[in-house]
Amino acid sequence: xxxxxxxxxMSKKVLIGxxxxxxxxxxxxxxxxxxxxxxxxxxxxxMAGNDVSFVTGSDCxxxxxxxxxKQEGITPKQLSDKYHKFHAKDFKSLGFTFSLYSKTTAKHHxxxxxxxxxRMYLRDKKFIYEQGAEQLYCESCDKYLxxxxxxxxxxxxxxxxxxxxxxxxxxxxxxxxxxxxxxKLCAGKPIPRMTRQLYLKLATLEDRIREYFNARKESWANNxxxxxxxxxxxxxxxxxxxxxxxWGVQLPKEESKQAFNFxxxxxxxxxxxxxxxxxxxxxxxxxxWCERTxxxxxxFLLDNxxxxxxxxxxxxxxxxxxxxxxxxGLLMAGDGEYHLPDQIVSSEYVTMANDKMSKxxxxxxxxxxxxxxFDVDLIRYFFIRNVNDRKxxxxxxxDFCATINADLVxxxxxxxxxxxxxxxxxxxxxxxxGKRCSAVEQEIANTYMEVGELIEKGKTNKALHRAMDxxxxxxxxxxxxxxWKTVKNDVExxxxxxMDVINIIANLARVLYPFVPGACTKVAKWLxxxxxxxxxxxxxxxxxLGKFDVLFNRxxxxxxxx
Numbered sequence: 001x002x003x004x005x006x007x008x009x010m011s012k013k014v015l016i017g018x019x020x021x022x023x024x025x026x027x028x029x030x031x032x033x034x035x036x037x038x039x040x041x042x043x044x045x046x047m048a049g050n051d052v053s054f055v056t057g058s059d060c061x062x063x064x065x066x067x068x069x070k071q072e073g074i075t076p077k078q079l080s081d082k083y084h085k086f087h088a089k090d091f092k093s094l095g096f097t098f099s100l101y102s103k104t105t106a107k108h109h110x111x112x113x114x115x116x117x118x119r120m121y122l123r124d125k126k127f128i129y130e131q132g133a134e135q136l137y138c139e140s141c142d143k144y145l146x147x148x149x150x151x152x153x154x155x156x157x158x159x160x161x162x163x164x165x166x167x168x169x170x171x172x173x174x175x176x177x178x179x180x181x182x183x184k185l186c187a188g189k190p191i192p193r194m195t196r197q198l199y200l201k202l203a204t205l206e207d208r209i210r211e212y213f214n215a216r217k218e219s220w221a222n223n224x225x226x227x228x229x230x231x232x233x234x235x236x237x238x239x240x241x242x243x244x245x246x247w248g249v250q251l252p253k254e255e256s257k258q259a260f261n262f263x264x265x266x267x268x269x270x271x272x273x274x275x276x277x278x279x280x281x282x283x284x285x286x287x288x289w290c291e292r293t294x295x296x297x298x299x300f301l302l303d304n305x306x307x308x309x310x311x312x313x314x315x316x317x318x319x320x321x322x323x324x325x326x327x328x329g330l331l332m333a334g335d336g337e338y339h340l341p342d343q344i345v346s347s348e349y350v351t352m353a354n355d356k357m358s359k360x361x362x363x364x365x366x367x368x369x370x371x372x373x374f375d376v377d378l379i380r381y382f383f384i385r386n387v388n389d390r391k392x393x394x395x396x397x398x399d400f401c402a403t404i405n406a407d408l409v410x411x412x413x414x415x416x417x418x419x420x421x422x423x424x425x426x427x428x429x430x431x432x433x434g435k436r437c438s439a440v441e442q443e444i445a446n447t448y449m450e451v452g453e454l455i456e457k458g459k460t461n462k463a464l465h466r467a468m469d470x471x472x473x474x475x476x477x478x479x480x481x482x483x484w485k486t487v488k489n490d491v492e493x494x495x496x497x498x499m500d501v502i503n504i505i506a507n508l509a510r511v512l513y514p515f516v517p518g519a520c521t522k523v524a525k526w527l528x529x530x531x532x533x534x535x536x537x538x539x540x541x542x543x544x545l546g547k548f549d550v551l552f553n554r555x556x557x558x559x560x561x562x
Contacts, residue, residue: 017282063148152178429545
């Protein structure tokens with residue numbers, strides 16, 4: 001399956017949507033851990049010959065931005081623009097290869113969202129309706145309080161909760177459901193006040209969403225299967241898609257008046273709820289990127305346009321309901337022509353020394369500080385290797401250094417450097433190709449096939465472990481061949497064995513490229529090959545080594561400071 005593109009299969013239109021980080025603070029290692037699988041997917045699919053839209057951006061609307069802007073004494077736009085620049089810089093420093101990195105305040109996104117909602121509102125009111133609703137109102141602040149302006153006690157698990165979802169039990173909730181609610185701005189007790197909002201008929205869509213889930217779930221992350229199944233078993237409830245808030249995407253004015261008889265005064269108060277607009281950003285940014293690059297965006301997004309499509313959505317555990325239920329629900333309620341998510345690639349949280357990260361505890365490590373301290377490949381390797389869909393990733397400097405030393409320094413780096421050094425010392429860096437070992441060829445072919453299939457399924461951590469199996473195979477092969485002996489008593493066998501190892505290293509430069517692109521680019525340059533292609537390669541005619549250096553340096557945890 002992973003190599004079929006090189007045997008006449010048609011190129012796929014692959015959309016990889018990475019969850020939008022809030023533009024209210026710097027990226028930290030939690031963002032890094034949950035985001036890196038997306039870049040692995042993008043690099044792999046490009047190598048395999050697919051047309052890839054890898055998109056995300058800064059989430060600039062909503063309550064988190066309002067809260068942070070008030071704390072910093074600047075406008076929401078000033079704050080979100082500031083952190084948008086930081087986000088773009090941080091992602092670039094970590095080697096992310098976005099097709100387009102945008103922000104939700106971009107005109108193209110706002111226009112797309114308003115147009116999508118306008119058509120959804122006028123679709124015979126099948127899935128959208130207006131209803132009087134209570135929204136919490138703070139008399140001290142003289143404003144309606146959107147979700148993240150309210151904190152309180154979860155009505156389900158009785159733990160502390162935000163106004164949109166509970167981190168403790170994972171339930172989606174409305175602010176009005178909280179026990180002992182308090183205003184996050186003034187700590188006062190808000191009161192319910194009637195207003196009108198628009199609602200998405202998730203209960204009506206439940207059977208369709210369940211059918212969709214059952215058809216797709218086999219390729220989803222385990223935590224996404226578990227949580228989505230639980231939501232469906234408990235029964236979906238209708239959700240508000242508008243909110244009284246001053247910062248967000250404007251409702252489509254004429255369509256809102258025509259379909260729901262909203263007045264100008266009501267429309268002035270309301271914005272599209274953040275979760276009903278930011279998940280549409282994957283579509284809006286893909287459309288913008290296609291228009292910029294001369295592609296037909298419909299081939300990526302619309303099911304009624306002929307093309308083979310594959311859509312991934314990559315995020316942390318807390319975003320599962322928004323991508324597994326809300327996004328499909330919106331797309332079904334819209335024109336019904338948009339391609340639904342194929343694979344949900346969701347990861348568990350990152351903890352610091354088995355403790356939940358918290359600003360108040362001061363145990364958050366920013367992405368910027370990681371990059372200043374460690375080579376990017378080391379950061380990518382550790383988190384891709386460890387991030388998973390079953391349990392939290394625990395980060396300690398001791399574990400980080402031990403993992404890097406064992407896997408990259410002692411295994412991959414040692415393989416490359418001892419092989420190249422031996423050839424340089426004993427044969428002046430030159431070897432002529434001869435008959436290849438069939439067992440080596442088969443192991444290389446199996447590695448491409450199995451690693452590719454795992455990546456395509458979104459199992460990037462398992463794919464990396466399988467790729468490293470080829471490193472271990474090569475080290476064992478080198479030791480079994482004993483070139484330090486055959487160079488004295490059977491020089492032709494020595495040369496042939498070393499060329500087999502070189503061919504494994506050449507293919508490792510490709511197989512490991514989606515994970516540690518910097519190191520693989522170095523190895524490819526030393527061997528005078530191209531790294532970013534997903535197909536086996538064998539050195540033809542003659543190997544001529546030039547200059548090379550140590551691939552990875554050993555880490556001493558005693559000397560590391562972040």
